[in-house]
Amino acid sequence: MKVLAILYKGGDAAKAEPRLLGTVENELGLRQYLESLGHEYVVSDSKEGPDSDFQKHIVDAEILITTPFHPGYLTADLFERADNLKLCVTAGVGSDHIDLNAAVKKSVQVLEVSGSNVVSVAEHVVMSILLLVRNFVPAHEMIERGDWEVSQIARNAFDLEGKVVGTIGAGRIGYRVLQRLVPFDCKELLYYDYAPLPEAAAKTVKARRVEDLKELVSQCDIITVNCPLHDGTRGLINEELLRHFKKGAYLVNTARGAICDKDAVAAALKSGHLNGYAGDVWNVQPAPKDHVWRTTKNPLGGGNGMVPHYSGTTLDAQKRYADGVKGILDNYLSGKSQEPQNVIVGIGKYETKAYGQR
Amino acid sequence: MKVLAILYKGGDAAKAEPRLLGTVENELGLRQYLESLGHEYVVSDSKEGPDSDFQKHIVDAEILITTPFHPGYLTADLFERADNLKLCVTAGVGSDHIDLNAAVKKSVQVLEVSGSNVVSVAEHVVMSILLLVRNFVPAHEMIERGDWEVSQIARNAFDLEGKVVGTIGAGRIGYRVLQRLVPFDCKELLYYDYAPLPEAAAKTVKARRVEDLKELVSQCDIITVNCPLHDGTRGLINEELLRHFKKGAYLVNTARGAICDKDAVAAALKSGHLNGYAGDVWNVQPAPKDHVWRTTKNPLGGGNGMVPHYSGTTLDAQKRYADGVKGILDNYLSGKSQEPQNVIVGIGKYETKAYGQR
Numbered sequence: 001m002k003v004l005a006i007l008y009k010g011g012d013a014a015k016a017e018p019r020l021l022g023t024v025e026n027e028l029g030l031r032q033y034l035e036s037l038g039h040e041y042v043v044s045d046s047k048e049g050p051d052s053d054f055q056k057h058i059v060d061a062e063i064l065i066t067t068p069f070h071p072g073y074l075t076a077d078l079f080e081r082a083d084n085l086k087l088c089v090t091a092g093v094g095s096d097h098i099d100l101n102a103a104v105k106k107s108v109q110v111l112e113v114s115g116s117n118v119v120s121v122a123e124h125v126v127m128s129i130l131l132l133v134r135n136f137v138p139a140h141e142m143i144e145r146g147d148w149e150v151s152q153i154a155r156n157a158f159d160l161e162g163k164v165v166g167t168i169g170a171g172r173i174g175y176r177v178l179q180r181l182v183p184f185d186c187k188e189l190l191y192y193d194y195a196p197l198p199e200a201a202a203k204t205v206k207a208r209r210v211e212d213l214k215e216l217v218s219q220c221d222i223i224t225v226n227c228p229l230h231d232g233t234r235g236l237i238n239e240e241l242l243r244h245f246k247k248g249a250y251l252v253n254t255a256r257g258a259i260c261d262k263d264a265v266a267a268a269l270k271s272g273h274l275n276g277y278a279g280d281v282w283n284v285q286p287a288p289k290d291h292v293w294r295t296t297k298n299p300l301g302g303g304n305g306m307v308p309h310y311s312g313t314t315l316d317a318q319k320r321y322a323d324g325v326k327g328i329l330d331n332y333l334s335g336k337s338q339e340p341q342n343v344i345v346g347i348g349k350y351e352t353k354a355y356g357q358r
Numbered sequence: 359m360k361v362l363a364i365l366y367k368g369g370d371a372a373k374a375e376p377r378l379l380g381t382v383e384n385e386l387g388l389r390q391y392l393e394s395l396g397h398e399y400v401v402s403d404s405k406e407g408p409d410s411d412f413q414k415h416i417v418d419a420e421i422l423i424t425t426p427f428h429p430g431y432l433t434a435d436l437f438e439r440a441d442n443l444k445l446c447v448t449a450g451v452g453s454d455h456i457d458l459n460a461a462v463k464k465s466v467q468v469l470e471v472s473g474s475n476v477v478s479v480a481e482h483v484v485m486s487i488l489l490l491v492r493n494f495v496p497a498h499e500m501i502e503r504g505d506w507e508v509s510q511i512a513r514n515a516f517d518l519e520g521k522v523v524g525t526i527g528a529g530r531i532g533y534r535v536l537q538r539l540v541p542f543d544c545k546e547l548l549y550y551d552y553a554p555l556p557e558a559a560a561k562t563v564k565a566r567r568v569e570d571l572k573e574l575v576s577q578c579d580i581i582t583v584n585c586p587l588h589d590g591t592r593g594l595i596n597e598e599l600l601r602h603f604k605k606g607a608y609l610v611n612t613a614r615g616a617i618c619d620k621d622a623v624a625a626a627l628k629s630g631h632l633n634g635y636a637g638d639v640w641n642v643q644p645a646p647k648d649h650v651w652r653t654t655k656n657p658l659g660g661g662n663g664m665v666p667h668y669s670g671t672t673l674d675a676q677k678r679y680a681d682g683v684k685g686i687l688d689n690y691l692s693g694k695s696q697e698p699q700n701v702i703v704g705i706g707k708y709e710t711k712a713y714g715q716r
Contacts, residue, residue: 010509017513069508119519123542127488134485134672137498139638139665143652148644150427150668151368155375159674161477179541184481280497286506294501307497310508314492316517 002040002084003329004061005030006054006072007091009045019315021322022067022091028322030329037333047072055081063087063332065325069309071097071285079106089328091321092117092312093172095344096229096256100355103345110345111338113324114172117312121254122176124280124311125224129165129181131305132250132276133158133222138302156275156300166190166220168236169227169255170197170207171354177224178205192216193227194353214244222250225279229256230356239264242273250276250303254311257283266292269303278305285309360398360442361687362419363388364412364430365449367403377673379680380425380449386680388687395691405430413439421445421690423683427667429455429643437464447686449679450475450670451530453702454587454614458713461703468703469696471682472530475670479612480534482638482669483582487523487539489663490608490634491516491580496660514633514658524548524578526594527585527613528555528565529712535582536563550574551585552711572602580608583637587614588714597622600631608634608661612669615641624650627661636663643667 010023021029027043034041042061044053047070054072058064062084066072074088079102088098090112103110131137135157142149163186167174170191178189182205189207196202196209210216213236217223223245227233237251238261245251251274253260262283268274275298282291286308297304324342331338343351350357368381379386385401392399400419402411405428412430416422420442424430432446437460446456448470461468489495493515500511521544525532528549536547540563547565554560554567568574571594575581581603585591595609596619603609609632611618620641626632633656640649645666655662682700689696701709708715 008508010513011507013507013509013513020509020513022512023509119543120517123488123518124492127485127492127494130481130485131489131494134482134669136485136489136665139668140495140663143645143664143666144662146647146652148666149369149371150366150666150671151371151378151381153666154380154668154671154673154676155368155371155378157668157672159478159672160481162674183537183540185477287501289504294504304502305498306501307494308501308506308508308511310497310512310515311492313508313512314515314517315512316520318512 001063002042002057002061003034003063003065004054004057005041005043005065006047006070007043007045007067008070019318021318022069022313028065028091028325030326033326045070058082058085060084063089063329065089065091066097067091067313068094068097069285069313074098076102079103079108082108087111087332089325091325093121094228094256100345100350104348104350107348108345109343109347111328111342112344113321113328114341116321116324117317118172118176120314120317121173121311122180124254125173125177125226125252126180128252128254128278128305129222129224129250130160132252132278132303133160133163135302137305156302161185162187163221164188164190164219165222165224166192166210166216168192168213168216168223168225171226174224174226175201175205177226178207182206190216190219214241217241217249218244218246220249221246222252225251225253225255225259227255227259228354229258232356233259235259235261237261237265242268245273247273248275250274253279254281257281262292266296269296269298272299274298274303276303276305280307280309280311282309359421360400360415360419361392361421361423362412362415363399363401363423364405364428365401365403365425366428377676379676380427380671386423386449386683388684391684403428416440416443418442421447421687423447423449424455425449425671426452426455427643427671432456434460437461437466440464440466445469445690447683449683451479452586452614454713458703458708462706462708465706466703467701467705469686469700470702471679471686472699474679474682475675476530476534478672478675479531479669480538482612483531483535483584483610484538486610486612486636486663487580487582487608488518490610490636490661491518491521493660495663496658514660519543520545521579522546522548522577523580523582524550524568524574526550526571526574526581526583529584532582532584533559533563535584536565540564548574548577572599575599575607576602576604578607579604580610583609583611583613583617585613585617586712587616590714591617593617593619595619595623600626603631605631606633608632611635611637612639615639615643620650624654627654627656630657632656632661634661634663638665638667638669640667
């Protein structure tokens with residue numbers, strides 16, 4: 001049996017740091033395990049175009065392992081050629097790079113390691129909110145270049161206390177963001193989701209549900225996106241919705257790049273309608289060198305907190321998702337049933353409502 | 359009566375942003391109030407040397423207003439020439455730039471606006487912890503220069519969850535840091551202070567007191583300094599104490615620059631013994647252009663989260679400390695008693711234990 005893994009290249013870093021498990025070099029720590037069972041394990045970062053290892057090996061692989069950080073995009077077309085494929089495993093959370101409708105049609109299961117990095121991402125969201133609101137990036141750049149002008153920083157620095165924060169999506173990540181915001185004494189915590197939080201959970205974080213998205217964003221000083229990418233969320237934050245944002249609001253997106261309209265967000269940041277944009281997700285990754293989100297700033301020269309896609313791939317998270325992938329393979333190979341929370345697509349049907357199925 | 363205020367210059371920023379109250383231009387919003395009562399109000403940022411406005415006007419001022427951000431250093435020598443001085447007011451928190459022993463001797467009162475920016479600073483501490491642990495700065499720099507190498511960032515990115523965090527000082531700021539850390543599920547929260555927290559307060563944040571400083575630092579992945587500067591804390595974090603830190607620990611200092619030995623911290627960061635150093639306080643401010651903390655990094659090219667001293671001077675904080683200064687002046691001018699928590703030095707005696715008096 002062939003197992004194909006598309007991972008990101010670690011280079012020297014991966015050689016020096018064995019805990020970088022999610023790299024081509026360290027192979028999620030699965031080679032010995034898979035080979036001792038007699039399976040073939042192909043690992044590569046080559047994923048684009050017909051000559052890529054991804055397209056070459058997908059034709060006879062039974063299991064495909066991918067990550068959201070360096071996604072192997074498994075399109076409906078590629079599914080047509082993946083005659084042997086039975087199982088897709090996402091090392092991490094978020095399987096939108098797999099055409100899930102095609103997976104249902106072809107009876108290929110899709111699993112994630114659902115709990116593996118939700119805390120990592122939630123921490124990144126809270127960090128990003130703080131560094132935008134408190135105007136960190138231009139302050140640090142000022143120090144590095146040898147300057148000292150407190151007023152240029154303080155003029156656009158605020159406290160998180162007393163502000164209204166809203167999350168689009170209050171699932172495993174969004175809820176953990178709300179939990180971490182509770183002691184910051186925000187004016188109000190709001191959420192938008194297809195389902196209300198269980199009463200006890202909502203009470204714990206003192207969050208109020210807003211059923212209309214425009215109403216939500218119009219009340220928030222800070223908006224954070226914590227929903228999966230699917231047909232219902234692609235381009236959700238576009239020019240039209242941005243008009244309903246408060247002037248000077250901040251937007252944090254660690255969910256998926258394609259949930260935000262690239263040019264609309266950049267224009268809003270440039271004009272100051274958004275005071276800041278931060279996150280680690282980009283529509284196609286690696287992001288092109290000239291992607292406008294890399295360098296766009298607000299009119300005061302700050303407000304950009306973008307990073308490459310790594311919030312969910314801290315060394316702590318890599319250990320958890322490498323362990324989780326092994327658990328999923330164990331279950332599959334021994335015919336045991338999978339943890340229900342890990343199953344996105346079962347054999348021939350969706351097992352979650354998170355990807356827009358109602 | 360002459361009131362002298364030493365504030366920082368705001369320039370264009372202060373003209374464009376009237377909420378920059380702590381600047382020379384916006385004068386803490388006190389000019390009309392003081393002049394309507396017939397007082398003279400002198401405001402300047404000129405504070406160094408015998409020709410400075412500070413030294414020129416200190417000889418006949420009755421009230422001196424200063425900030426920690428652009429401190430007018432009132433030494434024992436200067437006290438000798440300040441024959442008219444009755445009251446020093448710190449717009450903010452931290453009055454170590456005033457020689458407090460001299461103030462006691464000369465029967466000059468020293469007051470702070472004690473609650474005005476403790477939340478602002480506590481938020482900055484949590485932000486700094488997150489951005490060091492999660493390796494934000496090199497990640498953002500990578501994006502800005504057009505690169506994309508997830509492994510170079512991920513190799514030194516961790517979660518805050520599961521780590522041990524200790525605060526040196528669990529007073530108004532340190533306690534608020536602990537409060538904000540509770541939902542991050544750290545392995546343990548520790549504190550070092552001359553007095554134990556009240557039982558209920560300690561229970562709320564689930565923090566354990568460690569009475570020996572070396573023992574504290576040897577257990578921590580992250581150490582944050584939240585104590586005032588006085589003779590007992592000057593140079594507290596020096597080469598000897600740093601030897602007791604865990605290899606790869608992070609240090610966050612938003613208290614006062616002089617609590618840390620500049621060269622010892624820089625050397626520890628450069629060698630990787632410290633994985634990161636962040637904060638906004640410097641021994642003498644503005645920091646010299648060539649201050650080693652501006653550019654020192656860990657061996658992987660990250661771990662520097664330094665900014666100019668502004669964590670306590672967000673626009674939200676400026677409103678609170680400007681209001682607070684006015685309240686203190688009101689009490690003084692009308693002979694009303696001051697809020698006890700604002701009094702550092704009363705007439706001829708310390709009123710707080712925070713500056714090392716036992």
